[in-house]
Amino acid sequence: MADTDFRWQAFFHRSADPLFLLNRQGHVLFVNRAWEQLTGIAAAQARRLWGRRPEQVGLERNWRDVLIHVLTPPAEVFDGDVGRHRRLVPAHDAKPPAWWDVDFFPIRDGKGLLGILGRIVPAGAIPRSAGPPLPESALAARVKVVQRLGGLFLGSKLPEIRRVEEQVRLASQVHSPVLLVGPAGSGKTQLARRIHFRGPTREQSFAAVDCRRLPPFAVAALLFGEVGAASRAPLATIYLKEPSYLPRDLQARLLTWIQADAGTDAAHPPRLIAGISDDPSADVAQGRLLEDFYNALATLRIDVPPLVRRRDDLPHLVDRCLQRLGRGKTPAPRLLTADAWEIVLAYSWPGNLRELYTVLQSASHRSAADPIDATHLPLYLRQAVRLGPELATPTERPLALDSLLERVERRLIELALRRHKGNQTRAAEMLAIWRPRLIRRLRALGLADAAPETEEPST
């Protein structure tokens, strides 16, 4: 037994990651050498620490209090979930203040929590010019986002998607521009975020700029201006959605960014990723996209397939959408009924992932927490699937406009007369027409006998 204990400790001591082990109460049982080197605290001293201080510690507090705060797991870990938090660490041992990301992995036996294994990942020093650091609580949302984006892309078996995964992984490791080409709603923005948040500059910021919707002068202010827009945010990656909508002079200025970045070891301007829904060569041919700018962006091109080519992934995608909806206000349904599945699998999803999510969101609202069935899905979806190939060659049906208008007119006149108890003068006023016209229409519609004139008693 003693041999085995020795081996696991030696194993952890060999790790370059600072590791620690807590008991279920949060007392430190073990720290490895990397932890000692990072913190400057020997293992014997560390075993007197107890991770029970969730509140942020001020930068002026002593190092022991800071470490206790670092070692304190988030609440969900005691419930058995993996947790992560980001901790602000003040200057110590001639090192500047920094952020540390701390992962907590609960270890359970048959009865409950046995202990917690922790790992510290230094996330970078806080630049002096950045202003006062943000409070840890404000960063909790970012920690969640980074955790979600760091996981497996899809776990898809489709060769096309596995290729995209590999390209995203490669793109995250290099600094060159990336061009994502795929239909609207196919997930290009999420891919751009993954490329950034899995790369070496993930501690700096990522901005998605919608070139189609934002006015050009606002985009220019963000990219090049001083006027409070970017406010010198530490942007390492800028994702341009539909850059063909940018004026050509802005495209030319962005091209100089790319060219300057390629030729020097000096501090990099933000890395550019672009997303284009249409055929980029058509945009170039029609003069909407500068050819040199396009060529520079397409240094690494990733083609994102439409959802219709990913039907095998639909069960997994639907599950992920429902899990995502479950993060909202009320519990979202976790199931689709068989008839709902039939429609989801048969539909062509021209709006891709965005449409899938929107449909499930509205269906989830209609179904409350019950399983989603076909009646919860939008009518257009059900019609598109049930009409099937007939949609390709729709048969022409005459639209009887006159008959339709007459029905509407009849209904409105009946309503107005009923509202005013047969008083034609009042009914005409309600319909914003002269009374003689109302009388003519009553005769024409055959309503004259059914709507005899009545007058309210004068007051």
Next chain:
Amino acid sequence: MRHPQLLIHAADSLLSEMLSPAAKRQRWVVRHPREWEEVWELLEVGGAGVLVLRVGRDLEAEMMLLERVTDLFPDTGIVVVGDAVHAPLAGLAWDLGASYVLFLPQPPELLEAVVEGLMQQPAGAR
């Protein structure tokens, strides 16, 4: 036809006043939700629009709100408005999915133009 909705999450009326002329001109439905639950209901029932989020009073709640709206209502444009230039806060807001970040004081035209632009539906949205 449903009018696009403009949600303003702020402690005072400054942003409402700045956007009031554009809101009248464009016939936006303007609402002032206070909590996440209200924002959620308005977006779920009223459809995507634009959320203008003033930050600085309760950063934890404001950043959580930003993250949740981005996650659950990705077609909603979000404009984050801060009181004073703060680079880390701008970076965080961008990271969490803001469509635009700006710091006061600003000419109303910039905020108006950004909100008007974001009121357009994203490409390919139904």
